[in-house]
Amino acid sequence: MIKDIMKKADEKMNKTVEALKRELASMKAGRANPAMLDKIEAEYYGTMTPINQLANISVPEPRVLAIQPWDKGSFKAIEKAILKSDLGINPSSDGEMIRLVIAELTEETRKNIVKNIKKDGEDSKVAVRSIRRDCNDKIKVLKKESDISEDEIKKAEDEIQKKTDAFIKQVDKIVEAKEKEIMSL
Structure with missing residues (x-):
């Protein structure tokens, strides 16, 4: 049961990161894409x-x-x-x-684009954290309904936190790379 919860969390977090990548790729960045x-x-x-x-x-x-x-x-x-x-x-x-x-971007336009990129990044982080919260809630329900030990519950919660941290780092890297791309054009 816990493995299923973890697998679904992983899939949802991956989809969140992929959605962010697609969103950022479709932004007008002063370069034809x-x-x-x-x-x-x-x-x-x-x-x-x-x-x-x-x-x-x-x-x-x-x-x-x-x-x-x-x-x-x-x-x-x-x-x-x-x-x-x-x-x-x-x-x-x-x-x-x-x-x-595609026209050259002005400094002001670049700053606005970077602001939107950061907002999209924050939205993705919120989505990842929401997935973590949902998983933790499901794990707590499992704890009440089945005979899973405290250690297994704690291990699962730690694992979901590690996944969350990893995906948030990934989102930060994607946002940072796109920000550099926009500001260096």
Whole structure:
């Protein structure tokens, strides 16, 4: 029973860290990154479809994203979706390809992005701690319902704390790396 609780905690904490990585990858960081378009969907034959499923996305230059739709009929829908998005980039097209030029970040914009990165990191840490709390609660319920010894309970609580500490360090490293990336551009 305790092993199941630990396994589920590990899975949930991993998912939290992966979600943070995806979130930070999709942030506009002054450098072209196809992940910036992951959350943007265009209407394609009446269905909202992610742009990366409608087109080939490449990075021909460090500050340029090139989007080449597979179906010419989706061209206008993709442009419209990018304009509506929170990217703040105006697409330019030549009829064959849509180009997104990512502007240089100002110092103030960088500081705001770093602030958001730290907030996302804190949110992830709160999620990890919440998972720890849920596990400890489940362990306490097990203690009352079954004949598990105090030593096993204590060992399990120590183990979940070690997992929590490890994942929080991982979140800190991810946030720190992204912060360095933003401030060094």
